[in-house]
Amino acid sequence: MANSRTLSDTEGRTWRxxxxxxxxxxxxxxxxxxxNSELSYPDFIVLxxxxxxxxxxxxxxxxxxxxxxxxxxxxxxxxxxxxxLVTREKCDSDRRGAFVVVTKRGRKELxxxxxxxxxxxxxxxLDQLTPDQLVAIRDASEATLxxxxxxxxx
Amino acid sequence: MANSRTLSDTEGRTWRxxxxxxxxxxxxxxxxxxxNSELSYPDFIVLxxxxxxxxxxxxxxxxxxxxxxxxxxxxxxxxxxxxxLVTREKCDSDRRGAFVVVTKRGRKELxxxxxxxxxxxxxxxLDQLTPDQLVAIRDASEATLxxxxxxxxx
DNA sequence: TTTATGTAGTTGATGTTTCATTGATTATAC
DNA sequence: GTATAATCAATGAAACATCAACTACATAAA
Numbered sequence: 001m002a003n004s005r006t007l008s009d010t011e012g013r014t015w016r017x018x019x020x021x022x023x024x025x026x027x028x029x030x031x032x033x034x035x036n037s038e039l040s041y042p043d044f045i046v047l048x049x050x051x052x053x054x055x056x057x058x059x060x061x062x063x064x065x066x067x068x069x070x071x072x073x074x075x076x077x078x079x080x081x082x083x084x085l086v087t088r089e090k091c092d093s094d095r096r097g098a099f100v101v102v103t104k105r106g107r108k109e110l111x112x113x114x115x116x117x118x119x120x121x122x123x124x125x126l127d128q129l130t131p132d133q134l135v136a137i138r139d140a141s142e143a144t145l146x147x148x149x150x151x152x153x154x
Numbered sequence: 155m156a157n158s159r160t161l162s163d164t165e166g167r168t169w170r171x172x173x174x175x176x177x178x179x180x181x182x183x184x185x186x187x188x189x190n191s192e193l194s195y196p197d198f199i200v201l202x203x204x205x206x207x208x209x210x211x212x213x214x215x216x217x218x219x220x221x222x223x224x225x226x227x228x229x230x231x232x233x234x235x236x237x238x239l240v241t242r243e244k245c246d247s248d249r250r251g252a253f254v255v256v257t258k259r260g261r262k263e264l265x266x267x268x269x270x271x272x273x274x275x276x277x278x279x280l281d282q283l284t285p286d287q288l289v290a291i292r293d294a295s296e297a298t299l300x301x302x303x304x305x306x307x308x
Numbered sequence: 309t310t311t312a313t314g315t316a317g318t319t320g321a322t323g324t325t326t327c328a329t330t331g332a333t334t335a336t337a338c
Numbered sequence: 339g340t341a342t343a344a345t346c347a348a349t350g351a352a353a354c355a356t357c358a359a360c361t362a363c364a365t366a367a368a
Contacts (some may be wrong), residue, residue, distance in 0.1 A: 136290030
């Protein structure tokens with residue numbers, strides 16, 4: 001076994017359904033957000049992270065927290081700034097650095113968008129699953145993240 | 155409970171780690187493909203689906219199979235055609251339609267890329283997980299897909 | 309201190325994905 | 339049989355993401 005040309009039936013089915021689910025679910029959540037708010041899914045991710053940190057964060061910390069490359073975040077902050085959802089601020093203690101800060105408008109849009117989004121996450125995902133499945137998914141995700149971290153360090 | 159402003163701790167941790175894992179894993183698999191072959195991850199997905207179907211498929215069927223919007227696929231096929239990985243062909247039985255067909259070059263690139271990719275999927279993901287976790291993930295994904303399908307029909 | 313190395317963040321170019329619209333054809337309803 | 343609706347696919351514009359290069363500052367070593 002372990003034919004490296006393909007995956008086995010079981011492996012393949014699991015892998016494929018996870019990928020497919022992720023693709024569809026993310027698409028649906030993005031669509032749901034766009035229909036019911038001014039925020040895209042990426043906007044939403046940024047704003048949630050920021051408001052969970054008192055509304056301001058160093059850019060590199062935010063990037064690490066949400067798993068984005070710094071360039072992607074920088075560009076996205078640029079676009080969000082134009083729409084007055086966030087602003088940039090200088091950092092005194094490290095003059096290379098900068099903060100992103102949620103604006104009043106950013107908070108408001110997030111508050112309008114959040115209930116619908118989290119309801120959709122429950123309705124489409126969480127509510128479908130047994131407690132065992134939830135635990136399995138969490139453990140599996142964390143194990144994979146640990147594996148990825150090891151890979152990156154070497 | 156069921157506060158719709160946010161997710162509970164357990165819910166949130168599960169949801170967040172799954173999202174984060176997916177982001178990182180996909181990024182790493184994409185990087186791995188780009189380093190070791192001429193194919194991007196999306197290229198790879200298209201070519202796998204095509205070669206599993208005798209090398210040719212109607213465009214809308216391919217889109218459904220891999221879960222892409224047809225517009226995305228159309229653009230992607232355009233770019234892949236320029237690189238001679240696939241070609242388009244007319245469809246006689248339905249004159250609105252078209253086929254995508256893998257070229258010889260497309261098959262060759264896929265054969266070169268596949269072993270490294272599937273090895274990485276095993277090494278980074280499948281091999282980390284217990285059989286129970288694999289089953290749970292598969293069942294959960296399929297349940298969510300079913301839920302999504304219901305949502306779309308209504 | 310000078311020099312080297314690393315880190316934070318931005319930028320521009322390029323590549324990709326989404327969204328809304330359109331043309332062409334096929335399927336359904338009247 | 340014609341009008342109506344639905345489907346297949348392509349397109350252009352805009353939003354988004356990636357990559358390589360670069361500035362500016364910080365840290366460590368010589």
